[in-house]
Amino acid sequence: ETGVTQSPTHLIKTRGQQVTLRCSSQSGHNTVSWYQQALGQGPQFIFQYYREEENGRGNFPPRFSGLQFPNYSSELNVNALELDDSALYLCASSLAGRNIQYFGAGTRLSVL
Amino acid sequence: DQQVKQNSPSLSVQEGRISILNCDYTNSMFDYFLWYKKYPAEGPTFLISISSIKDKNEDGRFTVFLNKSAKHLSLHIVPSQPGDSAVYFCAASNNNAGNMLTFGGGTRLMVKP
Numbered sequence: 001e002t003g004v005t006q007s008p009t010h011l012i013k014t015r016g017q018q019v020t021l022r023c024s025s026q027s028g029h030n031t032v033s034w035y036q037q038a039l040g041q042g043p044q045f046i047f048q049y050y051r052e053e054e055n056g057r058g059n060f061p062p063r064f065s066g067l068q069f070p071n072y073s074s075e076l077n078v079n080a081l082e083l084d085d086s087a088l089y090l091c092a093s094s095l096a097g098r099n100i101q102y103f104g105a106g107t108r109l110s111v112l
Numbered sequence: 113d114q115q116v117k118q119n120s121p122s123l124s125v126q127e128g129r130i131s132i133l134n135c136d137y138t139n140s141m142f143d144y145f146l147w148y149k150k151y152p153a154e155g156p157t158f159l160i161s162i163s164s165i166k167d168k169n170e171d172g173r174f175t176v177f178l179n180k181s182a183k184h185l186s187l188h189i190v191p192s193q194p195g196d197s198a199v200y201f202c203a204a205s206n207n208n209a210g211n212m213l214t215f216g217g218g219t220r221l222m223v224k225p
Contacts, residue, residue, distance in 0.1 A: 004155070033212065033213070035213075035215075040217075041217055041218075042116075042118075042201050042203075042215030042216050042217045042218050043156070043201070043213070043215045044215070045212045045213060045214065048210060048211075048212060055210055056209070056210035056212050058212065090155055090156070092155075092213075094211070097207075097211070098211070099144045099146065099161065099205050099207070099211055100146065100158055100161060101158075101211075101213060102158065103148075103155035103156045103157070104155050105153065105154050105155045106155055
């Protein structure tokens, strides 16, 4: 059974640029959620995708957007990067309606 | 406002003793609670969970207690081992709101040999 994998592991961007982060779900999982973890804080929910549609969203602006593909993999896109977007971005997969989510190792994004 | 709070940023315990990690929540709509463990450079790993219809769930050395009236849960690790040293996150979800997880800020547990 393959776990949740994320790429890249690290990324450095400058303010104003755009970034795409990728996630492959754990085998058999059809729901993907994205979280942002700032240094010293707990993860914060960005949004969730199910059946290729956004299924819930946290308190993040529209420049944070996502996609889910038919194979359940997912992308997180962030436009017009700001310094405060520097964080660890975590992807988690689960079965629809199930509470337990399984996390990838994350992508560390630094915005300079 | 923080709906899930872990008021102790760190905890140090001797190997073999009990570790007790605490978590408080404010949203009475939460009906499922989870604990995750996180090592550096790894993602959070699911540890144990509890539904709001229960007040205790046990899995080996790990036990989670839920006090709904106090909106408080705790994770007990007995006996603590050096390999348990990690950051522990408490999380809560509402089954009627898409199962998004709301996390606390984490508690760093250090188990000393």
